[in-house]
Amino acid sequence: PQAIYLSDYRPPAYTVDKTELTFDLDPAATRVRARLHMQRHPEHDAQSALTLYGHGLTTERIAIDGQTLLESEYRIEDEQLVIDRVPAAFVLDTEVVIDPSNNTALEGLYVSGPIFCTQCEPEGFRRITWYPDRPDVMAVFTTTVIGDQQSQPVLLSNGNPTERGELPNGRHFVTWEDPHPKPSYLFALVAGSLECVRDSFTTMSGREVALELWVEAQNLEKTDWAMASLKRAMTWDEQAYGREYDLDLFMIVAVDDFNMGAMENKGLNIFNSAAVLANPQTTTDAAFQRIEGIVAHEYFHNWSGNRVTCRDWFQLALKEGFTVFRDQSFSSDINSAPVKRIEDAALMRTLQFAEDAGPTAHPVRPDHFIEISNFYTLTIYEKGAEIVRMLSNLLGEETFRRGSDLYFERFDGQAVRVEDFVDVMAEVSGEDLTQFMRWYAQAGTPQLTARSDYSDEQRQLTLTVTQQTPPTLGQEDKQPLHVPVRMGLLSAEGQPIELVINGEALGTDTVLHLREAEQRWVFDNVDEGAVPSLLRGFSAPVRLDYPWSRDELSHLMRFDEDGFNRWDATQRLALIAIEEMMVAHQRGELMALDARLIEAFRHLLREPTDDKAVLAEMLRLPSEAWIAEQQSRVDIDAIHGARRAAIEQLADNLFAEFESVYHANQQTDAYAPTPEQIASRSLKNVALSYLVANGEPEALNMARAQYEADHNMTDVRAALTLLAHSDRADLGDPAIRAFGERWAHDSLVMDQWFATQVTRPQADALERVRFLMQHPAFSIKNPNRVRALIGAFTQQNRVNFHRLDGEGYRLLADVVIELNRLNPEIAARMIVPLTRYHRLDEQRQKLMRGELERIRGEKLSRNVYEVVEKALA
Numbered sequence: 001p002q003a004i005y006l007s008d009y010r011p012p013a014y015t016v017d018k019t020e021l022t023f024d025l026d027p028a029a030t031r032v033r034a035r036l037h038m039q040r041h042p043e044h045d046a047q048s049a050l051t052l053y054g055h056g057l058t059t060e061r062i063a064i065d066g067q068t069l070l071e072s073e074y075r076i077e078d079e080q081l082v083i084d085r086v087p088a089a090f091v092l093d094t095e096v097v098i099d100p101s102n103n104t105a106l107e108g109l110y111v112s113g114p115i116f117c118t119q120c121e122p123e124g125f126r127r128i129t130w131y132p133d134r135p136d137v138m139a140v141f142t143t144t145v146i147g148d149q150q151s152q153p154v155l156l157s158n159g160n161p162t163e164r165g166e167l168p169n170g171r172h173f174v175t176w177e178d179p180h181p182k183p184s185y186l187f188a189l190v191a192g193s194l195e196c197v198r199d200s201f202t203t204m205s206g207r208e209v210a211l212e213l214w215v216e217a218q219n220l221e222k223t224d225w226a227m228a229s230l231k232r233a234m235t236w237d238e239q240a241y242g243r244e245y246d247l248d249l250f251m252i253v254a255v256d257d258f259n260m261g262a263m264e265n266k267g268l269n270i271f272n273s274a275a276v277l278a279n280p281q282t283t284t285d286a287a288f289q290r291i292e293g294i295v296a297h298e299y300f301h302n303w304s305g306n307r308v309t310c311r312d313w314f315q316l317a318l319k320e321g322f323t324v325f326r327d328q329s330f331s332s333d334i335n336s337a338p339v340k341r342i343e344d345a346a347l348m349r350t351l352q353f354a355e356d357a358g359p360t361a362h363p364v365r366p367d368h369f370i371e372i373s374n375f376y377t378l379t380i381y382e383k384g385a386e387i388v389r390m391l392s393n394l395l396g397e398e399t400f401r402r403g404s405d406l407y408f409e410r411f412d413g414q415a416v417r418v419e420d421f422v423d424v425m426a427e428v429s430g431e432d433l434t435q436f437m438r439w440y441a442q443a444g445t446p447q448l449t450a451r452s453d454y455s456d457e458q459r460q461l462t463l464t465v466t467q468q469t470p471p472t473l474g475q476e477d478k479q480p481l482h483v484p485v486r487m488g489l490l491s492a493e494g495q496p497i498e499l500v501i502n503g504e505a506l507g508t509d510t511v512l513h514l515r516e517a518e519q520r521w522v523f524d525n526v527d528e529g530a531v532p533s534l535l536r537g538f539s540a541p542v543r544l545d546y547p548w549s550r551d552e553l554s555h556l557m558r559f560d561e562d563g564f565n566r567w568d569a570t571q572r573l574a575l576i577a578i579e580e581m582m583v584a585h586q587r588g589e590l591m592a593l594d595a596r597l598i599e600a601f602r603h604l605l606r607e608p609t610d611d612k613a614v615l616a617e618m619l620r621l622p623s624e625a626w627i628a629e630q631q632s633r634v635d636i637d638a639i640h641g642a643r644r645a646a647i648e649q650l651a652d653n654l655f656a657e658f659e660s661v662y663h664a665n666q667q668t669d670a671y672a673p674t675p676e677q678i679a680s681r682s683l684k685n686v687a688l689s690y691l692v693a694n695g696e697p698e699a700l701n702m703a704r705a706q707y708e709a710d711h712n713m714t715d716v717r718a719a720l721t722l723l724a725h726s727d728r729a730d731l732g733d734p735a736i737r738a739f740g741e742r743w744a745h746d747s748l749v750m751d752q753w754f755a756t757q758v759t760r761p762q763a764d765a766l767e768r769v770r771f772l773m774q775h776p777a778f779s780i781k782n783p784n785r786v787r788a789l790i791g792a793f794t795q796q797n798r799v800n801f802h803r804l805d806g807e808g809y810r811l812l813a814d815v816v817i818e819l820n821r822l823n824p825e826i827a828a829r830m831i832v833p834l835t836r837y838h839r840l841d842e843q844r845q846k847l848m849r850g851e852l853e854r855i856r857g858e859k860l861s862r863n864v865y866e867v868v869e870k871a872l873a
């Protein structure tokens, strides 16, 4: 497989103004007729051949301006159809046959259970018909779908339905017209027996939009939340960005087999059922919030992605980074803002930083790739969003909004680049963003090192900050970035200090602009004992090293005005304590938890100053993944052992406190996924997890009672997890059995059941995975099942995945080899934990590389090939 380079970009030789499609649906042999109205691009001449992409198509006819071509008049090679000589403007007709029923890659047109559906981003459209399948070719689409009246009563595509009718042999058709020019990746088709939930929305200019949510009949009781979320998102986008919906109809469809979370096809969003269906009995609070965020995300794409799209796939972060930033802002506005920030920053600091430090590290705008599907990553999405957030903070909300207005206005209907977005922001603000652009080009996480120096005589505090971005594959030397560092100083009494630099008063909170490799700031009028609070709100996606003492961290935990940094101080204090215990673990000594952490927690529990949502986050110890991120050599067992011991000792020392928090947060109201209720449940269930860790039978009985009370899935799942992860098989096994029987009919709940079992810390977890892979509810062809069973085990059960006998690695390699044939996109995602071996001990490194070599011996898809080659480089 060959890499494709950004620097090789050329406009397409021929573009399409109008695309007319006819689908004659049949599971094993769907006939697709395409009529493309094409034109030569002004930058090309008559010598330029016409090149179209196609994958797995049985071609029956190709005609230009009504003349069927002879086989000698075109070539098909390497998934390309080449016609050497074509007129400057012409109509191309093609007719192909495809097989949706055997499409296990879930790209293009495929069947999910009884439903026909499509996934075309990034390059699935070429599995449907011959086409210049690239985002800079934008056409108006007319689509006629012909299906069986009985099995496909519903026939959907983009835009508005303009015609429908009956045909012979029990067939019928619907024609759809989408007036907005769009790239092929936004094409969608759905057909099958679906039920519709209808609602409507009046836009700010007074237009009435019909909203339709299409699901299989058994899911009708799970649609309220997504519909409500959609309306909230539509309102928010009008208020926050002045963006109004542009068609008369907006449809969402839920399907069970889907590689990603959801897809923003114009007017017809297709969702993984896990990212849209919800009700209190089956869905946890976290899933409710995730669904709300994804519904909003896909809706927001209508402007940031569809109206203004990407010139080429190297620009993927242009639409994803901006749209994630938009959905984060939306969620933050309607839920707990500090908790949303904590969650997003934690995701960055654990998983994105790990990606940025691993073999698949890449810039937010990559400059080459082998398989673009491999680049739907945390770096593109989450780091991409952090860059937009930095811009917004740098410019201020109002200027940023003026910039986004101008961006939408200027580039409406166009396929553009990251530069276009940043240039507009520079234009409206007058800022020079040249250095800032490096954020898009350089891979790796910048390391900031800050030191302070206090002068008694001058009453001055000098803060020195250095930055350095580590080398990544193919990028040895990095330039300094423009890093906004939001900060403040706390007095010894815990008061915010007025910041004064060079006689200029800056208030108690300011942003330092770090642009050099090393920079220094001198604060005047500072009394002794001041404590810096740095990188407030996670103001830049960087690692920060500062030598805070434990007392200083306790001080920040209590007094920092920034909620995010209060949480961060707690994490850092806990990390120091856990690292100490890791050393004891390695020496085989007793692991004693630092009393200061216990006292800090006691204080949090007795005199909570924070809202419950933040408090619950502060009470969660750093995850194993984040602890691992801080180590130059990762000791899997020490991390797990020390963290576990820390939880137990907190539980032993603070049992009464946790117990009273648990009881104080019981709810009697009917379940609702409101921020207040979610916060209470979160706090209550953290408390319960500590109580159970203490090992008292009484606590396990509380968990069992909560499980049996059966109030809502959040409480049930929390209790079930504690029972199933305890050593008490007499409690865990019956609960698991009962749950599995009760929910056997609901695949989304069964996913939770799978994940709960395979994340057990006990040594039998891996055997359970192998056993559950035989369960009738499991199917390797369904991405959600694979994520619930294999993904949960390999990503959330580190001690067992990294078993020293190598069985965890072998299991994953077996699965990847099978998926490589069935669904390369999912295979390439699942393999990732196996590529993260560089900081592990030699024995594990050897085992992991061995399994990667075994995979390399197979006939690999482009997707898996690219990841394996990088991992073994």
Ligand code: DPP
Pocket (backbone or CB within 6 Å): 121, 260, 261, 262, 263, 264, 297, 298, 320
């Ligand atoms: N473009 C989609 C999304 O991020 C991914 N398929 O919403």
Ligand code: ZN
Pocket (backbone or CB within 6 Å): 297, 301, 319, 320, 323
């Ligand atoms: Zn997106």
